[in-house]
Structures are given as C-alpha cells and as structure tokens.
Amino acid sequence: xxxxxxxxxxxxxHRLEISIIVIAIxxxxxxxxxxxxxxxxxxxxxxFMQSMPFFGIIAISATFVITLGEIDLxxxxxxxxxxxxxxxxxxxxxxxxxxxxxxxxxxxxxxGLINGLLVTKIGIPSIxxxxxxxxxxxxxxxxxxxxxxxxxxxxxxxxxxxTLFVSKVFGSIPAxxxxxxxxxxxxxxxxxxxxxxxxxxxxxxxKASAQMMGINVDNVKIIAFVQLGFFSAFAGMLTMYExxxxxxxxxxxxxxxxxxxxxxxxxxxxxGKGTIIGSFIGVLIIGSLESGIIALGLxxxxxxxxxxxxxxxxxxxxxxIQRKKT
Amino acid sequence: MAETNLLKLEDINKSFGNVNVLKNINLNIKSGEIxxxxxxxxxxxxxxxxxxxxxxxxNSGNIYFKNKEVLIKSVAQSRKLGIxxxxxxxxxxxxxxxxxxxxxxxxITNFLGFxxxxxxxxxxxxxxxxxxxxTSKAITVDSPVEGLSGGEKQGVAFGRSLYFDSxxxxxxxxxxGLSIQETEKxxxxxxxxxxxxxxxxxxxxxxxxxxxxxxxxIIIDRGEIVGxxxxxEISRSELIKKMIELHESGRIEVNKT
Numbered sequence: 001x002x003x004x005x006x007x008x009x010x011x012x013x014h015r016l017e018i019s020i021i022v023i024a025i026x027x028x029x030x031x032x033x034x035x036x037x038x039x040x041x042x043x044x045x046x047x048f049m050q051s052m053p054f055f056g057i058i059a060i061s062a063t064f065v066i067t068l069g070e071i072d073l074x075x076x077x078x079x080x081x082x083x084x085x086x087x088x089x090x091x092x093x094x095x096x097x098x099x100x101x102x103x104x105x106x107x108x109x110x111x112g113l114i115n116g117l118l119v120t121k122i123g124i125p126s127i128x129x130x131x132x133x134x135x136x137x138x139x140x141x142x143x144x145x146x147x148x149x150x151x152x153x154x155x156x157x158x159x160x161x162x163t164l165f166v167s168k169v170f171g172s173i174p175a176x177x178x179x180x181x182x183x184x185x186x187x188x189x190x191x192x193x194x195x196x197x198x199x200x201x202x203x204x205x206x207k208a209s210a211q212m213m214g215i216n217v218d219n220v221k222i223i224a225f226v227q228l229g230f231f232s233a234f235a236g237m238l239t240m241y242e243x244x245x246x247x248x249x250x251x252x253x254x255x256x257x258x259x260x261x262x263x264x265x266x267x268x269x270x271x272g273k274g275t276i277i278g279s280f281i282g283v284l285i286i287g288s289l290e291s292g293i294i295a296l297g298l299x300x301x302x303x304x305x306x307x308x309x310x311x312x313x314x315x316x317x318x319x320x321i322q323r324k325k326t
Numbered sequence: 327m328a329e330t331n332l333l334k335l336e337d338i339n340k341s342f343g344n345v346n347v348l349k350n351i352n353l354n355i356k357s358g359e360i361x362x363x364x365x366x367x368x369x370x371x372x373x374x375x376x377x378x379x380x381x382x383x384x385n386s387g388n389i390y391f392k393n394k395e396v397l398i399k400s401v402a403q404s405r406k407l408g409i410x411x412x413x414x415x416x417x418x419x420x421x422x423x424x425x426x427x428x429x430x431x432x433x434i435t436n437f438l439g440f441x442x443x444x445x446x447x448x449x450x451x452x453x454x455x456x457x458x459x460x461t462s463k464a465i466t467v468d469s470p471v472e473g474l475s476g477g478e479k480q481g482v483a484f485g486r487s488l489y490f491d492s493x494x495x496x497x498x499x500x501x502x503g504l505s506i507q508e509t510e511k512x513x514x515x516x517x518x519x520x521x522x523x524x525x526x527x528x529x530x531x532x533x534x535x536x537x538x539x540x541x542x543x544i545i546i547d548r549g550e551i552v553g554x555x556x557x558x559e560i561s562r563s564e565l566i567k568k569m570i571e572l573h574e575s576g577r578i579e580v581n582k583t
Contacts, residue, residue, distance in 0.1 A: 009468065193441050194439055194440050194441065195433045195439045195440075199430075201419070202426075202430050205419035205420060206420065209418060210419065211381065211401065212381060212413055213427075214401035214402040214431030214432065215430065215431045216400065272419070
C-alpha cells in the first residue's frame, strides 16, 4: 500500500509538497505536545493568522523570482518606500484610499521594473543589483521621512478599506489571512497553469533553451520582478492597516523570514522547479517558529539559531535530492 | 516540383564584437529542397541558422521569405513565418514535463492565457504515438525530459517540428548521439519532407549522411560560403576530398557554381 503510493504518479509529481507537509505536521506535533496549553487555545492561531500574511504574501510572490534562478533582496526596502508613500498620500489627501493605493502600488511596480531592467538589460547579477536597490530605497525612505513615522490612525481607522484589509471576519479570522489564502491560490494557479508560470519554469530551467523555444526571457524576468514589487507594496499596505502607523524601518525585518519560507518550502535554489504550496507551508513553519520556540520554554536567543538550522538543512536536503536525480 | 524561392538571404553579415562570424552570405533555398551546410567547427554554420531562426539578428543584409522581405526578430516570429528548428542540444528543458516541452512558447491557452493542460497532454500523446512512434511505457507525456535518452530527446524535438506544420525545417546535427537505427529514421524523415514540398536546411558532420540525404551542399569556411554543389555535380568521394582539402589547407579554393 505504502509502496504503491510511493510509486504513484501523484507522489512523483508532488514529492516536494508532500515532504514539506510532513515536516510541518511533525513540527506541529512537537508544538502540541511540548506546549499543550498554548497550542490548544485559539489565541495563538489568531496571532499567527494576523502576522503571517505580512511576509507570506511576499514569499508567495518571491517564489516566482526564485524559480527563475534569480533573487530579489530589495523587497524589504520596497515595502519601506511604498508604505511611506501610502502613508503620505493617505494623510495628505485626508484619506483618499484610491489615490494612496494607486501611488504606492505603482511605485512598487516601478521599483520592480528597475530591478528587472538592471538584471536583464544591463546584465547585473540579481543578487548584486538588488543589494544596490535595497540600500537605495531604504536610503530614500530615510531622507524623506527624516527619522519620523506617520500615523494613519485618523484617516484609516473605522473606514471601509480598513475593514476590507484587516478586520476580523466572523469575529475572529483576520481578514489579511483570507487575502493571503486567496492570493496563494491565485498565484498557484498562475504558477502551474498560466502561460507566464510555464515560462518562469522554462527560463529558470535553462535560459538558452527557453529562448530557442521562443520564450522572451527578458520580459519574463522583468514581469517577475515587477509583480514582486507590487506584492511587496501590497503587503506593506496591509501591515500599515494593522499597525495604523508607518515607521522608517518598516519592512527591514522581512528579508530573513520571507526567503527562509521560500527555501524551506522546497523551491530550488538552482531554478526551474518550485512550489507555491510549499512556500505557503514554509510560511506556516517559519512564521510559527518564534512563538513555538518560546512556548516550548526555550529562550528567545534560540530563535535565529533554529532559523539558521532549518534553512541550511532544508536547502542541503533539496540539493541532495536534486543531485541524486541527475 | 515548384521551383520557387522559399528563403533568400542577401549579403548577411554578423559579428560578435570584433569577430566577423558571417561575411556576405548569399543563399537561396527552394521549395522542396534539402540543403546541407557543411564545414569545420566554428565555420559559422550554427550562427547562420540562428540568424534564420531569429535567435541572432544580422548586422546587415536582407532576408526574404516566400519572396517577401522579412525582419526576423524572434523565434516566435520565425515560427509564425513557418520556420521550425530542431537543435542538437538545448532543444528541451530537462526538469519540465514532456507535454510542457512540446508546447513551450506556444501554449494552447484560453483568452486569459491559462493553459489547456488536457488538450496539451492529448496532443502530446498524439505526437509521441503518431510522429515519433514511442511505444515504451516508461515514457509518458508527464515524464520530465531528464529521464529520456539522447535519441528519445531528439525524437521529441522532431515530433514537435512535424506537428507544427512548417515550410522550412532547420536541423542542427540531427543525428548526433543516435543509434544506427534512430539515425536511419531521422534521415528518412528528412528525405520525406521533399514529398510534402517542404524544405530543410541541415548541418551534419557525417558526409555519408549528408550525401545520402541532401540535394545541394553548401560549404562554409570562416564565415564565408566557399563552395556550392548540386548533388548531380559532385560525387561523394569528390565532396569528401573537398572537405579534406579544406581542413588541411585551412582554405578551400573558391569554386562556386
């Protein structure tokens, strides 16, 4: 029976997803038995649902860029500059949501476009290009904000858009988690079944072959960076509705957790293979680790150590799996 | 047989940096004609076919297809004209499933761009069965390409080019790494193109393959066409002699017909 399953088509094509789900379940049982009081109450799950979407949405979106065999390190600063813009326009227009939304989302896409152009047209490796833009956008935030934050509480609280993004659905489910779920499903659909998702896989697999098959490699890469810029802006906006405040370092803590979620989720660092569902589970794992570790009674000093362990182990295992296959 | 010009290249030049890879290439391909490009490694054969398929853009020169001047800027464009290429390697992406490879770059989609996976799998099965003749149970349309042998990969690339009905098929070393049986299959396939009034340009290092298959031989050396022979004009041993001369002297005497 188990042998049958291991040989089945479903297992072969979903090996990555199945392994990551098994790891998540094991981790969950460790939490449940190690800290039964915390994990038998709804409060901790609500807290997870409240905080995970902020980096989870970016992780889903970043999976596209990483499947290309590229990386974007600048998204924490794109979150910063677009959130600043959102806050400035929203307060400056006495709460004109559409204008604020339009301004920050376009800026996010513009920042993504710059990354894409640097990588494709100028030919700078993405890891270097996006370190540049990481500092650039954060620097711009500092120059414009001059170290001070923006409170949007007066123009955002009790508005319909606040309700739309961060209210509690059915009295207890954070709306941002529903956004996260819906976006995950949508992106999974695009990743697997849309022409664009298909092209992402081919370009990440072998750029030269993809080009010979008639795929416009540069455009695929640029669009991937642009959508990551958009979703960084979107995630930044959700965070602001939750906090009702912009602070100049907003977004800078996102780098580690977001990339960790994608890599732990099983998307190949070499490109060409990846999974949106895996990234989603990766978000659940990485997002629960900090509270989980504390609830288990370990000190907070262990958090980064265990992050590091999980990331290193998972990329090692996936790399070994891949090497065995070829 | 219709003697119309299918493809005409006029004074094509291509350079990479300071290196002139193609120098004033003039070339005519007629409908229903099989043309072989021969020459040493690095002579510019691959660059020439990449200019025709839209991977490289020439620095100067004109291209006419079906007597109309065309600018071939991309692979998608050359495919639309009716030019299909089968490359010796890199024709497929290894980690992706077979059915995705069959339709990469021209997916069957709905108006929103979502792929019709069912249709693609069905058509891929048809290609495997009817055009390639795969009977092995181990290979399905859902297999990643990395599990296939060299010959099987070549077969998939061929099947694909046949399925998408085209006027000119370009083959870059189609028999490389194939078994004798597979090679004969491939050469028969190329010969069969003539009956459908289709044309082919192919590159092959094996003169025996070339001589038995092509109607015309074009010898390329260091970016220039240095010889052009119809099959009637030259015997196999003469052609071999020419090639050896070229190889030894580094330059064959110009003998255009």
